[in-house]
Structures are given as C-alpha cells and as structure tokens.
Amino acid sequence: MSTRLASQGRLINKDKAVAFTFNGKHLQGFEGDTLASALLANDQMLIGRSFKYHRPRGVVASGAEEPNGLVNLGKGASFEPNARVTTTELFEGLTATSQNHWPTLEFDVGAINTQLSRFLPAGFYYKMFMYPRSFWKHVYEPIIRKSAGLGKAPKDRDHDTYEHFHTHVDVLVVGGGIAGLAAAKAAGERGARVLLIEQTADWGGRAVVDTPTVDGIPAQEWINNTIQVLENMHNVDMRLRCMGAGVYDHGYTLAYERLTDHAPGDEGPRHRLWCIRAKQIVTATGAIERPLSFAANDLPGVLLASAVRDYAVNFGVSIGDRTVVVTNNDDAYRTAIVLKEAGLDVPVIVDARVQAEGELIDRARALGIRVEMGKGVASVKGGKRVTGVALCAQAGEGAVLEEIDCDCVAMSGGWSPVVHLWSHCGGKLDWDADQVMFRPDPERAPTGADGQAFVITAGVANGHLFTAEAVSDGWAAGRAAAKAAGYTKRGAQAPMGEDAAEGPISPVWLMPQGARHALRAKAWLDFQNDVKVSDVQLAAQEGFESVEHAKRYTTLGMATDQGKLSNINGLAILSQSLNADIPNVGTTTFRPPYTPISMASIAGVARDDLFQPIRMTPVSEWSNNNGADNEPVGQWRRPFAYVRPGESVQTAVNREVKNTRENLGLLDASTLGKLIVKGPDAGKFLDMMYTNMMSTLPVGKCRYGLMCSENGFLSDDGVVVRMAEDTWLCHTTTGGAEHIHAHMEDWLQCEWWDWKVYVANVTEQYAQIAVVGPHARKLLRKLGGMDVSAEALPFMQWREGKIGDFDARVFRISFSGELSYEIAVPAGQGAAFWEALMEAGEEFGIMPYGTETLHILRAEKGFIMIGDETDGTVIPQDLNLQWALSKKKEDYLGKRAHERSHMADPDRWKLVGLATEDGSVLPDGAYAIAEGENANGQRNTQGRVTSTYYSANLERGIAMGLVHKGPERMGEVIEFNKVDGTTVRAKIVDPVFYDKDGEKQNV
Amino acid sequence: MLILRCPYCGVETDETDLQGGGQAHLKREGPGSSDDDFEDYLFMRENPKGVHFERWRHVYGCGKWFLAARCTNTLEVFGTYPAQTLEPPQEIKDKITAKRPGWSWGTFQ
C-alpha cells in the first residue's frame, strides 16, 4: 500500500494537517502536499478511468506531465473539471471527485470496453461510424456523445476574477531549476531587466531531489543563496506558480500565473495571464522522464522512477513497500537508492542494458540491491493495483523467467528535454542518438525581427542532463541573452556543478524487444487516450506514415497532457514500424499552451459590462427609460420596440407600425454612419466609391447611393448629400460607418494618393432623428423655424436652419414611404430635441418606434436592407437596382466585376415579393424547393426568403426573397420548406406591397 | 504577434495595433482589362515561404497604411515604407539582397 513515511518530506509541514475529501471520503494531508501526494499518502491509488476503455488509472508522474490524475475540483461557482492532481496544491477543505466513470470509480460499466478492445482498434471511429446513415442519429451519436469528453463543464457562473498583465523585459527566463537560476543571475548581474518564472511552487527543479553539489555546497544551499542574491537585484523579478505557456512572434510570450488556486479564500484574481514582450528568452524548462512500454504498464502502482523518488523525498510518501525498478539508464538507480535508504524494499532493479557500469550502479549494489542486466518486464500482474512483475530477457519475445511480488513498479525509459517553448515559434530539433533524445538545435533557433535568434535554451532542456553541464549552460545562456539584449557588464564566474557520473543510456522502445502481439496490445503509450503500441503499429500498417496523420488516426498525444509522456515513445514505435530513422519520421508540432490554461484567464476582465464597449446615442437614455426593448446592432444597442406596460413586444411593434403610417412616428436614427467627404477631388472620388454618379448631384440635394466591392458585390448603401461645392455627406448603414470610412481611406491612401480628398467620420457628432408620418410637417411647423413646406423643401432635398430653437440640418428623405424628415442636430442637443419633438407631437399622436417597425415599414415598401437582402454574394442587378448603376461613368468599384460571366448570368436568383396563400409569415431564410435532387441527394432549390414580417398595416405576412428568374415569374406559386418538414405556398409578387406609386412620401 | 515600425509616426507597434491588408503592390485592373488580368488582380496572390511584401495599417495609431517587407519563414523584417509607391524603395531592396541573395518576388528582385 502507499503510505506516509516516518522520515523525509522536504516540502511538507507535518505540524499542519489539512483536511480534504475525495469522492466524499474525508482524508487528511499536510501543508505542502499536492493533491496527488496527499491521495497517495492515504493509499488512494485508483484515481480515475481512462478515456476509451475505462481502465483503472493511478498517478504516473509527479508534475505537469501527469496524464491520469485528473479530477473534478470544487463545487458550484468554483467547480472545475480536469484539474491535475500533481499540480494541485492541497488546501483546507478541498473537495475532489473522480471523473470518466459510471456509476462509481471502483465499479465502472464502461470498463467492458476493455474486453472489447480487440474491436476498438486505431481509427475505430473513422471505420465504424460510417454506415448506415440512419444509425448516426439514433445509435452512434448518442453513444459517442455520452462517452465523449473528459469531465463535465461547470454549470454555475465562475465567481472568481481574472486579469491580464502586460510587461516588457530584456530577458525572460522560463524555469526555476538550477539552470534557470544561474541564467537569471548571470543576466541580472549584467544589468538586464530579468523576469524569472517557475511553474511549480518551489525553486530548484530536480536538483533539490537528486542532491548534487554546486560550487562545492549542496544544491539546496546553493539554490537558497542564489534566490537571495536575485531577490536583492532591483532589475530581477521572480514569480512562482507561473508557467511559460507559449512563445510567439518577435518575443511575445504568454505566461499563466495561478495566484489563489492553492488558497481559494485569498483576495485578488485567481489567475493572471502575463503578456510579455521579451528581447531574449531563456528556456530552462528541464526534461520529462519517459515511460517504458511493457504489458500492463498502465496499472495503478506503475509510476515513473523520478516520480517515485519525488514522492518519497518531497512529500515523504512511499508508493509501495516493495518497488521493482525497471530502467535503461543510470538515473533510475537513484530511485532505488532513495527507497532503500528510506528503509523500503527494492527486490530487483531490472536493467534492459546488456552491460552497464557507473557510480550509481555500484552504490545500489553496495546497498545490497539485486541488479538484473539484460532483462525486461514481460508483464505487470494485478487488477486495480500492481501485485507483481514477470521478468523476461529483454532480447526475447517475453518468455517468463521469474515472477516477483511487488506493489510498485518504478520505470524509466530515459529523459526527453522539454522543447515545447523552443519549438512554438519555429525552433528546430536535432536527434541526439547517444543520449536518445530530441534536443534544440541552436543553429536553428526562433528568429526575431532582426533575423537573429531570440530564444536560447539552457541546461537539461538543452540536452545537458548532468548537473555540471546544466548549471554552467544556464549561466552561459543568461550571459548570452543579456549580451544580445545589449548588456555587457561583467558578472561573476560560472557556477561549477558536480554529480555522480553516469554511463550511457540504451534505447528501449518496447519491452521485451520482440514482444508478441498479446503483449504489445497491452503496452500503453498514451495512458489518457488509451493508445497502445499495437495501435501505432496498425496505423503504420494501414498507411498512416506521416507522424501527424498517425497521431490523428490513433489519437496519440491528443489528450489534455498533449503527449508529454507518449510522443517520443509513439514516434519511435512508428519509425520502427516504417523501418525509418526517428529523425526522418520527425515530431508532431508543439503548440501552445504548454499545459492547459483556464478560459477565464484568456478572457481576463473582459466579461459582463467590460466585455465590450456599448455605444450610446444621445437618445439612448430616454429610450431606456421609456420601455426600449434593445437589440444589439454592432456595438450599438438600438430599441427593437418601445414596449408599454402590459404589452408584448409583438403588440408594441404592431402598434408602432400602424401609428407611424396613420399618425406620427419618431425614430432615433443617430446610429446611421455619417462621413464627410471634402476636397477638390471629392466628387471624382465618390464617383469611384458609389455605383451611381455623385459628382453631378446639385448642392442642396440628396441621392440614394450603392457601394460595391471590387468583386462587384453590394457592400453598403445610404443617402448621399451635397453640402457644398467641395463637400458631400455620405450616410452609411448603422454597422457600416467605421469600415466604410476605412474602405475610403484605403483607396485614398493606397490607390489614388494624389487625389485631394479628406474623409472624416462625424457619426457621433450628430443626433439624427426621423420624424415620420402624415403629421410630420404639422409637428415641425408647430415647433417653428425654417420653412418645411413641399415647395421650400421638396422630397430628396435638404436645408440647414432652425427647428424651434435647435440648429438643424433637415433631410427630406424617407426609408418608410411616408412623409419623412430626418433631422440632424449637434449631439449635445439630441436629447433635448427628441424631448421637444415628443412633447409638441403629443396632439398629433406621436409615438417613438424601434428597429422592427423600421424594418417592417421598409419591407412594405420593398426597400432592401444591407445584411438582409445582401450577404456578400448579391450584386445590385439581383435586387433590380440596375437604375443605380451609372452607364455614363467609365469606372467605379465593381464595374469591371459586373462584366464577369457569372455576374451577367440570366439564371441568377433575383428579388421579388412573396405573399403566402394563407397569409402566414414565411420562415426567415426558408428555401423554395424545386423539382429533383442534386448530386448529393438533396432536394433542389430555386430561391430563398431574405426578409419576412407580419405587417399590421396589411394584416398579413409579407416577405421578400431571391428567386430564380423571379421577376419573370410574377403570379406563379412556389413552395417553401418549413423546419417542421411541411411546406408553405407563396405567390411571387411585386416587392412593393404598400403605396406602389410612392405618393405618400412625396406630399 | 509581430512588431512593425510605422514609417509615418515612427512607433514600433504591436500587431494588436495594426490591421493586415494582404499582399502589397497589387496593380488595379478596371473596365477594359482582360478576364485573366482581372482574375489575377482579384484573386491570385503570392504565398511565399520567404521574402514577402504586405500591406499594414496603423489602425489604432495614426491610421496610415504602410507596406512591410519581411520573411514569412524567419519572421525577419527587412523594412517598412509608406504605401504611396509602386515598388519598394531601393534601400529596402538592397537590404533584402544583402540577406537573401538572389531573391525575387513578382517582378521585383
């Protein structure tokens, strides 16, 4: 059983007990424990179930590379799935539950999958879930949905806060082991501004466990001294619990700091996302131990050798009383030595190497530990827990030589440098055959804007596995980084490290070397995603030769640990299967983040009211106080309708629609874009921007204009006003002001830069209010001021003057078909002007109306709306707007495109009105069905609905749509699909449903 | 997250302050152009692994469009220059030649 040792445990405080629960069980750990060490101290070896076969799983590792130990943490507003037990620090009251099992962790129905594993090979999903098609909805999808995903999404709103932090540094050092500390000190001494980050809660990395000496003193002492020196340097900042997540272009780096995960009651944000610009980055990220691939290597109780050592030294936890060590290198002997010295039993060290000599081997032998050279593990015995191992010859096929009882297996397949951050922005790797590892190639480093390397890798991460080289390499990297950042002051000498000498490693990718299929089918590569040696071999056999293809086909390395343990082993198996060298097969791409980061940290403070800025018009406050039911339009909030007490939104809309036609309506049109275009060449410029002629528009007049992209597609529309000889005012759609302004700037700056034109966006400088309805003129006359008669201010003209006491520009334009004045006043007077209109309009039955009424009124008139009738594939000709395409102009944006064959095709769908036979409202976006089926067996279509409303004025549904040869088919009835599977019949009609001759707007 | 220098206001600016505008030095084709030329202008773009010329706008700064010469492979920036030109300045071309002898891009070399 796993238990707490009487001695050891450098990180825990045995005077401070910490209570927590796991699956409702009340357990106790110590201050300084991780959730993993506390669970193991309580003999909780079984922690979860694997993804595909629901195999029992225990902790394998002691750090960020842990693939199995994922739990649900907390409850309610602090619930979090997939928390890694090895990186979760224990705190009082922590509640954890296991995931990915049903109904209980100990008895899981899904584990039946393991019996079926023969039927669930690599690529199973791709092969199986193809046919018959009908099985998808009722059989496959429900099963996949039920078993997909690890953990559950939280149900409650997250109550914690999160933030971003931006900083610039000369040298960023990632990793607080001895190499990182040496690098930070070397760079700091030279005067560079340094930020040193470490993902765990403690400095020192592996050296504190493996206890080499540095500068003649024990590593821990050297680390303490160095930290003190660094803390006294004003130009060095240090952060624990801060993980280097990703390195991006030109030295941009994201780091993820976990501030209160270990102390949930504390003030302040829970996570902080650091956005760092570093001139130079030192990645001293260490290495991760590799598992060995032997049968049943996934049983709880089989751990990495370094993890077994970590639990003993750091937390005083023994995984078992009898530990068999399996290795292909000297380093794992340290585990045997640590365990033996702690009074535990190590019945045998199984060394796959035929021959090996070294200081550590000698020390193990001197402690009386049996060492078996040239041997391997044929298989691990046990059900939910290791009970023993069967030994075999490593060179053979797995014939059992001997069975040995044990309750823990410590395995080591060698070490892989953590090259993720090096690789994120293009750093390349070399295969080091002697050390059996990929290591960064300093000749092919990520490069910055100046073409020079901006990442230097250091220490163990650079392939220097031994203390002497690691610490001096870290120092050299810090010095080089400071120099590259422009700091050349002299600093102290390089630290000198010393450690037990180790002999060479021997590559072991499968144990035993000639393992039969039955063994290979139980030799796990990816513990979380259940990928075995046999799966990768099958993928290779089926032709998935590229490592990226094999990864996706088998899901190797695609779990939340992103293959930190499995990648190199899987790659080696793939290359053996392909008879290729490992470097020729290559690695999969390393992508940020290094370990998962919270979604909330990415959002930072951008949530609730701070999610995005809300744009307000001068009338917004009045509207919000008077029943506005708002809808988002870009970053604006526009009233959809003004709902009175006791009314539904639909009733309010019907009331507004009728009142505007019968009496008087008021619309806040301030959101419409307003661009001033001015200069000697402004007319020429607008003739290029709009499809119609704007240079000939007389001063005092208005003209409806269309804009197309160079592709010929409609992009915006609006009324253009000639204000003066050299000045035009262009109205854009509500969402269009910014991008149409940018569009104009682009052409002016990049194509016609010699034209003398200036564009200013004055959208927010004016409040614009539409006074609409038969009584509109009476209202303005009552307020007094300028002459608004039909003679003085005819339709499609504008005048500047006074309305009441307000300075106003009055545009006689109409988007409703009614008598209508759009009146712009300075924004500061907008609210007062609106209230003056409301007050004076009372006797004429004035009512404000919202965007839905605006839409219905324009649809009754057959006026198009950008974004409804257009979708980026519609040209003016489709909307019967040929009249707005100037024939006199030689050129305008979109003109050449309209000559392209597809644009001139007579078979294009064109705008018509649609009137259902039963008067109902057509579903939005519905397709008109046609005879026959297309090549995919889908019903052919002949048109679609673009706008559809209930018209209270006409007391029926009205719609517009694009229909194949529509305008030539007036009176024909076609059928539209409804979502319930039925169809509805509609007659093709003129899109103008109301006042076809336009008499009402022109009075 | 590139850093580019805006040639108008001289600011070394983060990509978050910039808006990309695709390939630089396109020649506009209008009415009267052949179908092939117009298609090239609308759709055909260089996609090099190496020297490239791009349009960028200092959108959250001075608002000006400028052009950048950079290497898409190494992220090296050879230089930025105002957009009001039909071809890269000689100085930029010389700089590229020094770093990437024998380079060519469209009709430039």
Ligand SMILES: [Zn+2]
């Ligand atoms: Zn600028």
